[in-house]
Amino acid sequence: MTVTIRDVARLAKVSVATVSRVLNASAPVRDGTRARVLEVARELRFAPNGAARTLSRRQASAVGVILPDLYGEFFSELLRGIDLEIQRSGHTLLVSSSHHDAHGVSVAVRAMRGRVDGLLVMAPEVSTASLASALPEGLPAVILNAPATPGAAAAVTVDNKGGTRAVVRYLAELGHREIAFICGPPRNADAGARLRGYRAAMRAAGLVVRDAFVVHGDFNEESGWRAGRELLALTGLQPTAIFAANDAMAVGALLALHEAKVDVPGEMSIVGFDDIPIARYVTPALTTVRVAIDVLGARAAALLFRALSDPVAGGNGHRKVVPAELVVRHSCGPRPVYATRR
Amino acid sequence: MTVTIRDVARLAKVSVATVSRVLNASAPVRDGTRARVLEVARELRFAPNGAARTLSRRQASAVGVILPDLYGEFFSELLRGIDLEIQRSGHTLLVSSSHHDAHGVSVAVRAMRGRVDGLLVMAPEVSTASLASALPEGLPAVILNAPATPGAAAAVTVDNKGGTRAVVRYLAELGHREIAFICGPPRNADAGARLRGYRAAMRAAGLVVRDAFVVHGDFNEESGWRAGRELLALTGLQPTAIFAANDAMAVGALLALHEAKVDVPGEMSIVGFDDIPIARYVTPALTTVRVAIDVLGARAAALLFRALSDPVAGGNGHRKVVPAELVVRHSCGPRPVYATRR
DNA sequence: CGCGCCAATGTAAACGTTTTCATGCCGATG
DNA sequence: CATCGGCATGAAAACGTTTACATTGGCGCG
Numbered sequence: 147m148t149v150t151i152r153d154v155a156r157l158a159k160v161s162v163a164t165v166s167r168v169l170n171a172s173a174p175v176r177d178g179t180r181a182r183v184l185e186v187a188r189e190l191r192f193a194p195n196g197a198a199r200t201l202s203r204r205q206a207s208a209v210g211v212i213l214p215d216l217y218g219e220f221f222s223e224l225l226r227g228i229d230l231e232i233q234r235s236g237h238t239l240l241v242s243s244s245h246h247d248a249h250g251v252s253v254a255v256r257a258m259r260g261r262v263d264g265l266l267v268m269a270p271e272v273s274t275a276s277l278a279s280a281l282p283e284g285l286p287a288v289i290l291n292a293p294a295t296p297g298a299a300a301a302v303t304v305d306n307k308g309g310t311r312a313v314v315r316y317l318a319e320l321g322h323r324e325i326a327f328i329c330g331p332p333r334n335a336d337a338g339a340r341l342r343g344y345r346a347a348m349r350a351a352g353l354v355v356r357d358a359f360v361v362h363g364d365f366n367e368e369s370g371w372r373a374g375r376e377l378l379a380l381t382g383l384q385p386t387a388i389f390a391a392n393d394a395m396a397v398g399a400l401l402a403l404h405e406a407k408v409d410v411p412g413e414m415s416i417v418g419f420d421d422i423p424i425a426r427y428v429t430p431a432l433t434t435v436r437v438a439i440d441v442l443g444a445r446a447a448a449l450l451f452r453a454l455s456d457p458v459a460g461g462n463g464h465r466k467v468v469p470a471e472l473v474v475r476h477s478c479g480p481r482p483v484y485a486t487r488r
Numbered sequence: 489m490t491v492t493i494r495d496v497a498r499l500a501k502v503s504v505a506t507v508s509r510v511l512n513a514s515a516p517v518r519d520g521t522r523a524r525v526l527e528v529a530r531e532l533r534f535a536p537n538g539a540a541r542t543l544s545r546r547q548a549s550a551v552g553v554i555l556p557d558l559y560g561e562f563f564s565e566l567l568r569g570i571d572l573e574i575q576r577s578g579h580t581l582l583v584s585s586s587h588h589d590a591h592g593v594s595v596a597v598r599a600m601r602g603r604v605d606g607l608l609v610m611a612p613e614v615s616t617a618s619l620a621s622a623l624p625e626g627l628p629a630v631i632l633n634a635p636a637t638p639g640a641a642a643a644v645t646v647d648n649k650g651g652t653r654a655v656v657r658y659l660a661e662l663g664h665r666e667i668a669f670i671c672g673p674p675r676n677a678d679a680g681a682r683l684r685g686y687r688a689a690m691r692a693a694g695l696v697v698r699d700a701f702v703v704h705g706d707f708n709e710e711s712g713w714r715a716g717r718e719l720l721a722l723t724g725l726q727p728t729a730i731f732a733a734n735d736a737m738a739v740g741a742l743l744a745l746h747e748a749k750v751d752v753p754g755e756m757s758i759v760g761f762d763d764i765p766i767a768r769y770v771t772p773a774l775t776t777v778r779v780a781i782d783v784l785g786a787r788a789a790a791l792l793f794r795a796l797s798d799p800v801a802g803g804n805g806h807r808k809v810v811p812a813e814l815v816v817r818h819s820c821g822p823r824p825v826y827a828t829r830r
Numbered sequence: 831c832g833c834g835c836c837a838a839t840g841t842a843a844a845c846g847t848t849t850t851c852a853t854g855c856c857g858a859t860g
Numbered sequence: 861c862a863t864c865g866g867c868a869t870g871a872a873a874a875c876g877t878t879t880a881c882a883t884t885g886g887c888g889c890g
Contacts, residue, residue, distance in 0.1 A: 201540050242581065427766075
């Protein structure tokens, strides 16, 4: 059926051990035999069986990534960053997605057992406790965008607090007082942090956060669009600026404003969060908070490798915060002279 | 070290065979013993080793995906579609990316050997011949966005010809005669097909394709932006419409036009290709060709599964073309009254 | 000249499952 | 009561590698 190392050994008239040694350059082999083995291997188009190799070596040269979803540019950037980093050390990527709840994550983690050397887990909607209990014993894991978790080798998060504060401060400097906020999904860790950040920053700036100005979304464009319409429909006091918890929603809100013929940034300012690639290509180009998502992924992968190579130092619940900085484009302007539009 | 099936067997006072039977429900086991085994397994938090399982079963319950890149929404949509389909049958995904040339693909394919049951390969820049020689014997493969390849179980492609014809016809109906085209990467199969489609459709519509109006890009936003500026800088005859070989470049070109204060669609019409999620969120919303990228991925995965379950029927170089239809949004208008701007 | 060492190779035992085959045992059947 | 058949279990052989250990020579050195 499929060609194995024994076939190569037989045809090259050597033992399987020698073939293995030649192929992995793991021990000296006489030039003549090496050449013969390589010749036969190439001729037979031999490729070692990964499972067998993993089993024998007790290392898979692969890392698993567990994600809640795969929709949108955030994940594609994240994966790209991860992939870039792990490929440098000859590893491959196992991706498992659409695991929102604790049970799903637990199943995914179990399925990875024995096929990967370590795990990158992003499960922002799963509580720390259930996440901790889902992590397997002997498998180092790095948590993305969630609080440090017992049992995890490390956790990487975005500086949500710093980012939100920068945004609110910036808007306040432009004269805005009525700043609305479009939330992310209720149980999402990042979403929560950004909401808290917004609240804190508002207070710090001496502004009042009004219940009606905090509307919720779920991180995708359409929910941003709905939230935008919702804000426009407000009777009475109206916001002069909208801060969306991520770019996708900001883009959606932008569309809603555009449809309603509300001028951005003339009549309404808008800010996003993440700086996904398209943020600079919408009109007006979106002012947002730059999070180097690919770097976030790469950093997490690097942390995982450290934990892999040095289990003691790596296991210490390391914690890394990647910076989030304001990038000003064209979606914000000074507070309109007449605070209420139309 | 890590807990194995023997540990479970020992503690439950049964043989490893029985444990395996309980865990896989592969043979009847007395209720009492089953309960005992499950209890012990849960208590020990036993998770079977994937590599061992794969080796023994001679099936991995995983499929490998080989991609040239991971940048942008196209790939994220594609992966999402694949993942959706695969997960329905309890498989997992092995992703390997940034393999542009034949050698890279070949290496990636070899690395997958023994860890996956089948392959989804997208290598639009690799010639059919070298791709064919990179494919391993016993591993069914489905090729994405490339001509049918000997040795592949199937190939899935986009109806580039139909899509481009629809665009050109639409623009011609709006009165445009000078339609520029922004190409994709030279060696890319899709890019080639779209360029040929554009040429053919232009001729079919009785329009002349001018060399100066065919500029090249490489499928990402920035190259579209550059191409847009290049077209604007043309002296003499100017296009009244721009057709970009993909959405990312169309978005880039849109930005260039916006920066140059050229009104879209008033002074210039623009069309993309792919219908990536953000296409509808740029302003003006992009008229483009809808390719259900996720469906493309899902379809390919489904084809692979068919080949897996029925090697004879599946191996027949099946070929599937996914439709591409024009979706009209707001980036195109009638040909301006004064054919040359400014 | 003999001893020991090193380099090159072979043998076989892991690695952790699944699965085939063998073995009890029990109840039904003649 | 003897036999047969199935059901539950156990023993052991796969699966395809890597690798620890054993076995050769050959060669330098005392």
